[in-house]
Amino acid sequence: xSLALQLVWRLxxxxxxxxxxxxxxxxxxxxxxxxxxxxxxxxxxxxxxxVAEQMRQVGVDAVPIVALLSFTxxxxxxxxxxxxxxxxxxxxxxxxxxxxxxxxxxxxxxxxILIAGRSGSSFAARIGSMSVSQEVDALGVMGIDPVRYLxxxxxxxxxxxxxxxxxxxxxxxxxxxxxxxxxxxDISPTVYIVQTLNLLEPGDIWQGLSKSVVxxxxxxxxxxxxxxxxxxxxxxVGRATTRAVVYSISAIIVADMxxxxxxxx
Amino acid sequence: xxxAEPVIEVRQLDAFYGRRRILHGVDFQVMPGEIRVIxxxxxxxxxxxxxxxxxxxxxxxxxxxxxxxxxxxxGPAEMLALRRRLGVSFxxxxxITSMSVGENVALPLREHTRLDExxxxxxxxxxxxxxxxxxxxxxxxxxxSGGMVKRAALARAIVMDPKLLFFDxxxxxxxxxxxxxxxxxxxxxxxxxxxxxxxVTHELDSALKIADTITVLDQGRILETGSSVSVQAxxxxxxxxxxxxxxxxxxxxxxxxxxxxxxxxx
Ligand SMILES: Nc1ncnc2c1ncn2[C@@H]1O[C@H](COP(=O)(O)OP(=O)(O)OP(=O)(O)O)[C@@H](O)[C@H]1O
Ligand SMILES: [Mg+2]
Numbered sequence: 001x002s003l004a005l006q007l008v009w010r011l012x013x014x015x016x017x018x019x020x021x022x023x024x025x026x027x028x029x030x031x032x033x034x035x036x037x038x039x040x041x042x043x044x045x046x047x048x049x050x051v052a053e054q055m056r057q058v059g060v061d062a063v064p065i066v067a068l069l070s071f072t073x074x075x076x077x078x079x080x081x082x083x084x085x086x087x088x089x090x091x092x093x094x095x096x097x098x099x100x101x102x103x104x105x106x107x108x109x110x111x112x113i114l115i116a117g118r119s120g121s122s123f124a125a126r127i128g129s130m131s132v133s134q135e136v137d138a139l140g141v142m143g144i145d146p147v148r149y150l151x152x153x154x155x156x157x158x159x160x161x162x163x164x165x166x167x168x169x170x171x172x173x174x175x176x177x178x179x180x181x182x183x184x185x186d187i188s189p190t191v192y193i194v195q196t197l198n199l200l201e202p203g204d205i206w207q208g209l210s211k212s213v214v215x216x217x218x219x220x221x222x223x224x225x226x227x228x229x230x231x232x233x234x235x236x237v238g239r240a241t242t243r244a245v246v247y248s249i250s251a252i253i254v255a256d257m258x259x260x261x262x263x264x265x
Numbered sequence: 266x267x268x269a270e271p272v273i274e275v276r277q278l279d280a281f282y283g284r285r286r287i288l289h290g291v292d293f294q295v296m297p298g299e300i301r302v303i304x305x306x307x308x309x310x311x312x313x314x315x316x317x318x319x320x321x322x323x324x325x326x327x328x329x330x331x332x333x334x335x336x337x338x339x340g341p342a343e344m345l346a347l348r349r350r351l352g353v354s355f356x357x358x359x360x361i362t363s364m365s366v367g368e369n370v371a372l373p374l375r376e377h378t379r380l381d382e383x384x385x386x387x388x389x390x391x392x393x394x395x396x397x398x399x400x401x402x403x404x405x406x407x408x409x410s411g412g413m414v415k416r417a418a419l420a421r422a423i424v425m426d427p428k429l430l431f432f433d434x435x436x437x438x439x440x441x442x443x444x445x446x447x448x449x450x451x452x453x454x455x456x457x458x459x460x461x462x463x464x465v466t467h468e469l470d471s472a473l474k475i476a477d478t479i480t481v482l483d484q485g486r487i488l489e490t491g492s493s494v495s496v497q498a499x500x501x502x503x504x505x506x507x508x509x510x511x512x513x514x515x516x517x518x519x520x521x522x523x524x525x526x527x528x529x530x531x
Pocket of ligand 1: 282305306307308312313
């Protein structure tokens, strides 16, 4: 086959695969939500215990790392804003800049990227190795729908925990910023925080939280659908895990950009 | 269902993986209370046929009726009802690796019944006793030997007391004693629990010991179905090869051979 033809063929195959992947992820979303709401009617109840276990893995276990990293990012933002705004003698605006950028952007983005790395990859790895060892098939023939049993609890847990973690990240980042900025601005950290709270509008918080819900859906769908799509043994699981992380972080960043564009016009 | 109606009824089943045709017009029937053994060379399509019988794959052409349900036309509710009456033990066991043996065996009970924890525990331990794994309920699947995995998978397959049991390669890779024990177990299950059992196996001895009837599959086609005696006595050369462990004669098609060697990769 000529090189040009091969290129076209590959491009075509990629596009078809891409569209198919999107369709599959969409179907996964609809099915998971359907099972969560109405599964009990067809003997496919999404168990609370399964959701709680996922919430622990996705959310509670991630608290230390999310807290630590968002605190660090807040500190870093404080340093940067003080340096940048100080050049214009606008140090008093630091508080505003930190408050808005953290709640609208950084809190949710840091959380999203961390959880994509932690949980998106673990969804892909867990479900991928279960597909390879026929455990997914075994669930199916036992009359346990794999989407209901594996995907729905993950999605529900993410939908609850990502907003919660985002709030935690917001708080920690602002604390981090306060630690550095308050002395520079010649106020006490408590005053810094009270002023921040006065400045913040509900809209700022909502912007971050609504993004976190979208991120939760994206991370779960990418992780779970790459997991179910695994073929080719242990190596395939490894590749799927990497792909899940790269794709879900890309999806998050693109979605974030689109959100910011429409919400801040 | 009257006694004369087949439990499994497959007509003119075709199966494909991509463009490769795996099954060619397979007809297959199993009567209630029968132990049917499917034999055939590696890659002849035994597991693929089994995947169709348990509804994991929908037929490309032809029809599959299991316990009176048409697998191709059944909706989710019907499939669920059917699956509760089937037990399947996979070639590799397919135990859920994140759960202990006991939890694996209890899983169908937890998901499909409203029994309380005590009853579930007792019932799943009973089934573990049946397969000689009493007391092993707290081990994880990774801590089991190959034979124990197969037996645990069997315990999980029979925990709902299915009408119909499928067993892919019960004795592959097991020592003769354990494999003989599994054979005894299969016979016991049929006699005591009145199950209909479909077993896929390579092992000649085990096939002859447990089978009421044998189906021989070769390159996706049914060569013969009959009682174990009649299949053994068959004149078909391929069947005789299989039963007497003779290597297959290699027929070389020169053009095809050259094409395979020189074909470009896509
Ligand atoms: N997932 C798959 N994708 C593509 N081809 C497959 C797949 N599974 C099986 N096949 C092909 O289908 C054919 C039949 O496979 P099958 O697993 O049914 O054989 P088998 O008779 O069970 O063999 P064995 O005794 O070794 O288990 C083989 O040639 C195999 O290459
Ligand atoms: Mg097989």
